Amino acid sequence: MKNSNGNTALLVMDLQNGIVSRYAEKKDILLPFQKAVEAARQNDIPVIFVRVAFSEGYPENNPRNKMFSALSKSGGMTVIEPGTQIHESLQPQPNEPIVTKYRVSAFAGSNLEVILRSMEIDTLILCGISTSGVVLSTLREAADKDYAIRVLSDACLDGDPEVHRVLTEKVFPRQAEVMTADDWVNSMNPEA
Template sequence: MTAHLQPQDTALVIIDMQNDFCHEDGASAKRGLADIAAFQACVPKIDGLIAHARAAGVPVVFVYMTLDDTTKSEAWTNKHGTEMSIVVKGSWGADYYKLYPQPGDAVVEKHRYSGFIGTNLDLVLRSMGCKSIVLTGVLTNVCVESTARDGFMLDYNVTLVSDACAGSSPEAHAGTLANIASVFGNVLDAEQVGAVWRAAAAPIEASA
């Protein structure tokens, strides 16, 4: 299961770690849409993976969501209503939550659940020679799962990090993990992924 984690052809993807989803003053918390504490608990896990990725030469990709009047469709408003205001482009709610891109990281803006729909994520990954993606972030059962499904259908090897993502409920989170493991990719925890990248980074650090 760790064969698809090799630094030379793998990217770490962080999905929607933004104030409106993760901050206690964000839109999700105010509307009681999810367990914000579970989202916040992902931060140290993702942060650790970012450190291991950078040490091993694994590209880091931040995917974030924004919405405005030009990207809200009829289908979107029919489902969520006209009063649903979340990750508004340029707002505090759309800003990153505690984890920020660094020089050299790729950044992809999306307007739908999947990181691949209407974005250049596929182009970015293929330009970097990536055949495998390691997915983290929120929500497990919405944006993370949507990205995992589309990534698999675009022929990427998908790994979902079980304790570096969180869903709208524990049941929804567990359901996605089972679904991904069964059909769309692999499910590992942060320690398992980090161990592979630490081993890959050791010779690099020794020669520095």
């Protein structure tokens, strides 16, 4: 399914209540994400939301997994909980898939690759929380799968601003085009 911008899709990753709330004190922090989603919709670019969540009882969590194993004891982050739902400011439309992943990369344990193949997508626009988590892991895996990749640098957040800077300025450009949300929007409407 080709859209007017070729075979491109916007991946909005981990913009879920429990993760967005960590940045709640920063006013207007979600504006670049909202701008990217709106531009994608206006330009017939599929928007695919990705979240991290687990089944009741955490059968996906291995005790050796340092990042996720603690959830099995402390609870939270199951597929039905409010914290794993997409943030209301970016509410998915009925035709926009919500992919559930079980690890850091958007591809890990999810049906993302099947969706992308079915839509004949070959170019991914990445945005998400966090830059050093889902964005980095998804970018690396997408590059290994031969996708063309763009990263919207101001529509990526990380708890460590220096890590965000190093990734977006030094690491990501080796495998992706890095631009702001405004630059991406303007590239679709050059006469604007």
